[in-house]
Amino acid sequence: MKNINLSLQIIPCVPEERIYPVVDKVIEYIASTGVKYEVGPMETTMEGDLDHLLEIVKKAQEICVKEGCSRVLSQIKIDYKAEGVTMDEKIHKYR
Template sequence: MAIVNVSLQVIPCVPENEVYSVVDKAIDLIAKSGVKYEVGPMETTMEGEIEPLLEIVRKAQDICISEGASRVLSVVKIDYKKEGVTMDEKISKYR
């Protein structure tokens, strides 16, 4: 299967002073998953096969709820092409 990029932004409905701690738990899930990822100021981008990445998206939402969010708004972007796509090919020239 082709390598894809999936970007995830979770916006948990919690008191403002708790937002970062809940988002940190979602990022920790991604870090522990073993997929290649990069944290940005607005979203985290992951690289891998689409099924495991979408499962991470689902689990990230569950974590937000388990951390007290009454609702979670998730913004997901998927970059897919038949031959695969990597984060390095898109951003290496900027590093």
């Protein structure tokens, strides 16, 4: 399958002072997978194979629970087209 873009917003249900540390753990994991990604102020966008990215999303939920979250709210956006889609084609003119 061609590359797709998947944006993931994680909202961990923890005390406010723990939100960023939990999100940081998820971002560290994403970085360790080797996929192309960009962190934004509201979500992290990744580029790669859909199945692989969905596995990353699943693991992100597990990381949050391991970090003490009683609940994890996540929002996922997927941009798919048969010939593939890249982050660069969408934002290159802004760089």
